[in-house]
Amino acid sequence: MVNGALYLVAIGLGAAFLLGILPDRRELSYKITLTSLSLMALIAASYVWSFAQNGVLPEQIYTAGSRPPFAINLRVGMAEAVLSLLISLSGLFSALYMRDSLLKQGRRAMAVLLVFVMALCGIVFTRDMFNLFVFSELSVISTGGLVLLSHDSRALGAGFKYLMVSQLLSILLLIGIIFAYHATGTLNIDGMAEARLNTLVGGSLSFFLMFVVIVAELKPFPANGWGLDIYESAHPAFSALFSAASGAAMLFAADKLLLIGGTQWLGIATAIGLFTFIGSNIFALVQENDRRLLGYSSVAQLGLILAVIGQRDLLGDHYHYIAGGILLAHAVSKAGFFWLSGFIEERNLGAWASLRGHSPLIFAFVTFIALLTGLPPFPGFYAKWDLLMMLASEGRFWVLGLILLGALIEAAYLFRWFGYIIKRDIEDEVKPSLLSHPFKVDVVFSAVIAAWSLAYIWGAISQHGNLLHSIPLLFALGFVLIDTLPVKIKNSIAIAGMILWFIYQYPSYDALQVIFSSIILLGGALILLAGYHEKGSRPGFYPAAMLMFAGLIMLIVAQGSFDFFAAWETLTVGSYFLILRGKKSEPHALSYIVFSLGGAFLILAGFAIAAQGTVNFQLKALADVASPYAAWVFLLLAIGFMTKTAAVGVHIWLPGAHAEAETDVSPMVSGILLKAGLFGLFVLLMNMGKQQLYGVELSHVLLWIGAISALLGNLMAIFQEDAKRLLAYSSIGQMGYAVFGMAMMNQLGWLMALMFVINHFIYKSLLFLSIGGVAKRTGTREMYRMGGLITLMPLSFIAVLIGIIAVSGVPPLSGFGGRWIFYNAIMTTEYRLPMVLIFLSGPIAFLYLFRLIHTIFLGQLKDEFRQIREAPFWILLPQMVFVAALLIFAVVPGLVLRRVDAYLAPFFASQSGGLNWEGLTISSDFGYWSPVSIMIIIAAIFASLFAWLVFVNRKAQKVKQFNIAFSAERPYRPETTHFAWNFFAPYRKALGFLTQPFVTRFWESLTNFLHGGAEFSRRFYTGNGQTYAIHLLGFVVAIYLLWVGMTGGRL
Amino acid sequence: MTRRFFVVLLLLGLIAIFANLLFNYAMDSELNQTARYYAKHTATDIGAANIVTAIIVTYRGLDTLGEVTVLFLTASIIGLVLARSKNKAQADAQPTQRSNQHKTRPFPSGELLTTGSDLLVPLILLLGAYVFINGHLTPGGGFQGGAILASAALLLLLTNPSRHFSHQLISKVESTSGLIFIVLGILGIFFAGGFLDNRLLPTGTLGSIFSAGIIPVIYSFIGLKVGAEFTSMMINLAETEKKQEKNK
């Protein structure tokens, strides 16, 4: 539409003036306000549409019949159109939300709102510097006015502080503008850019003044106390508008200004932006007030986008895609959060727990968190990916690292908040008035819809394909819609879906993918069978579980690094939600997500450095990464993958997370999820091979890590009293084995690792399910409370027994075969000391495995458990299937392994040592293994011993439990005759020093340091408005000194 | 003490910046490109004798629109904020006191002041009107004229602090003038060169009162608007005092 921008301004202002003329009828005025805002949004939308469809050039709008620089001109391009759409839509929705306040205050307040929205659009459209000043003064004054709409009397103080600081800023800006005019002879931004202001006498200083003021409007850290008070005390709808719309307009103003300044100022912009991003996020860590936290987060995001603007020279064509993606993600999510905050009475974070009764609101909250932290499939994800790729290609590693650090901190406090929502006690219910304000709920959901639409749009225009087109992801999201159905239906759909997908995809898999996908899909479906025992509808379980499986299955088939990483984050998020469902899992889920995201960011950094600017970097291309970078890439990727396998050093999240998870979630996360890390390591090692960093052979380091993990994991498992924690630590140990196997970099090692993947899945799931069943029936997970359950839960006993035999590596089950391959593998290498550690951990493992049988099932039956029944049928069923699988696999391991061996052979063609698969016997250079013979022999021994036992005991008398005399006494309580607690005390004395929580203490001290620093430093914001003005002046002088120091005051 | 010290320190930094600007400042000897254009073309294109007016109303009319809106905003916000106090206070006040509002005053003004203001107010209003009607010919314009109008209102207020002004009238004048300004601007898009182009009416001869297109019209409305807004701000602030007195 020609001159649309002018009409937009005219409608906004005209409506404001009109409100003064009409009679003071509130409803009418409100309708006029809404109509004008809608018209403004419509104009903006039509611009966006025409630019998207036709790709026309930006429209230049002249005023007063004269051309610039003699008259003011406006310009509307794609960026301006999108921003004005954002501003007017947020204005419209906030007006809807603020209906009650606006009606109470009357038409004057509505007029102020209209002018505010119009002024922000003006800032976006104008190309004249002084005009920019006028519009920004308009937005300042209207902010000062709208702040007064708050119910909070402290808002007055906040508004006044804001005005004080704005006065200071406008003084400096005017000085800058007039001297810039004097230097260049024009007030037009493009004119000043052309005249190259920086080269003119006095020009660069005037630019400095203008630039520093516009940047200061963005509330850079630490000169931003004045803005934070507004976020905290104003009406939430206004804070939403303030965060989304003013931030966007001011950022665009900064973008325009940097046109004038030239490239030397971009660095300063980036520095200020990054400092703000990290500083504000750190301060946000210690906030208890929800709105203030959102304020800090807003400031941080604005800093990030400023840093992106500062990288404009690097980003080229992608600049708008990236900056726009992050900006829109920030705007929509912040608006959504602020609107949600209107439903909560109290202002501390824990009060949000009252959202729990309203699952659509929880879904909205999750959407906003995912949007803000840049999880797939939202725009922030695509934007950050492209940004980091380009940063790495230019070698700007510091910027990359700082951005990731800030993002991690942000994710930490956001997810911690989510944990509060799910887990804290509900103090008071969300006001029932919630339902009487359908507007407000609709407004929140409009933000949700906007978020998902943005996700789709950003995917559609990305270079990497649209994530929302992937079927597994859509399948998982579909479960959100059917979340209210009963468990039986959802479970059946889930199982059917997974099996069908496997069948559908099977022909396209190579051997490696077959193994992993059958574990994920078929194994997952099997574990899901246990879900049938739940009653009701289990809200939130299915979307989370399906999300995790979707991520896993997308991971396996990913060819490019982008798809790989998107899948990795998807499965992390899905598993986080799953783990969070456990009763006492709040802190553990938090540490899980923080470690996982930290690992994910390391992987991202690794991919970015490896890609060196290639779009659509393929995983196979990892092999071709150039020499100085290759080792770093290897290191980053390896550490990232190992956070998933819980290698020692980054393992502290696992015990809590797996132990506290629900009965059928633990097998999923322990059996299946950990394998994702192994898969990643496979891909890494397959493509990159051996790497050296500063002369250190990295695969050697990996070996050591594996060995130590195996040893320590098993050692710590011994001393556990909680059965599931024991199994969790055991997983750490087992993963250590697998990592060791892969790090050996020979064919047998890899074969062992792969066989391990299958084995571990089967027996860990088996054990977790059976322990889970026992825990369900007995009501406790502590083993010393149990005992003698063999008579009451025989099937569980058999399951655990088979499982233990498999884990320990005792013949005839598959664990033995695995060990055999393993020892063969080690024999061909020269790693002696790690070998010893691994050998040592074997028998150590046996100790805790023994406890599982002895303490739970053998021994004396306690009084409180005399009436319990066997575990539920649906939990038993998968266990029996696993038992059968173990038995079959023990006899014919070649079924799968032969093919895997053949798959691996090409990678190690140059090395000797391999297996020969002749019929039912497998032989290697060191010996042979015949599973069938072993099974027959063992079965024969077992059968004969069993027969003899039956024969000898056929005349045995059954006696009651306490028909015994024990140390010349007759016991009456079972506890006194069952030695179960602190079973391995002597070992603890001998080896306990190895289990000191060094690692836990390290990580804890790190977080305490962050918190303490933040707690101490935030006292900087004393609350006194004058102090804030002084801060601001200090900021100006500091940047001036910085600039003079960097460039000598000249260019 | 430390606060003062820091402030002084920071101001020293500012002094450095200002000194830098000052020393690099060299007065122009020729008009720069923008000023040159205005000097050459104002008479012929716009037809206004006062070039500054031409810039304000036409060339940079968008800025003026913003400026006018600033006053509108400020007046609205002051009305919004103080109206709340007034409503609260009126709710507390006794009914009898309210009716006495117009009649009793603590200190009646002297005869000199009353007569003087009766004499001067019409003259001031006349001067104000003259200033904004002739904005395109002589120094002055809508804003200046409006301020003069408001000073008349101020004189009235000072003389008789409890005089009642009609908020309705003021706000109607304000809003109508603003609307007309915008409408004229939009008409400029269709019937003249662009938004706020003044050539809706003929430019006439330089120096006569009916020249420069719609500039006198716009400026007159701006004058009324500004006068109304300043007046409304002042009476809102003044009425708070009345309220305070009532509460004592």
Place this chain on the structure above:
Amino acid sequence: MSWVALTTGFILILIGLYGALTNRNILRIIVSFSIANTGVNLIIVAVGYMASRTAPILDKTVAPTEALERIIDPLPQALVLTAIVIGVGVTALMLTYAFKLYEVKGTLDISSYKELKW
């Protein structure tokens, strides 16, 4: 001539800022900002000045044809008009805030409005 004006302007700004940042009474802060605004306006006008030229009004003293050599830069004068008006608007707004703050808390000391912090 314009040196004097510029220097005066800068000094006014510094005085105003000093007053705004050190006085505790809100009304004094507002007045100080007023002084600083005046200083800024002075600077804006001073920047446009050119030696031995006259006002940009085309009447008996300056004919349209000789405007180019006789008048000073008209643009800063237009800008300063806007700046003055905006300054007045903000000052009025701050005064209203001062009134409301006094009404709520009964004090005009800025350091007592510290409920929102950290």
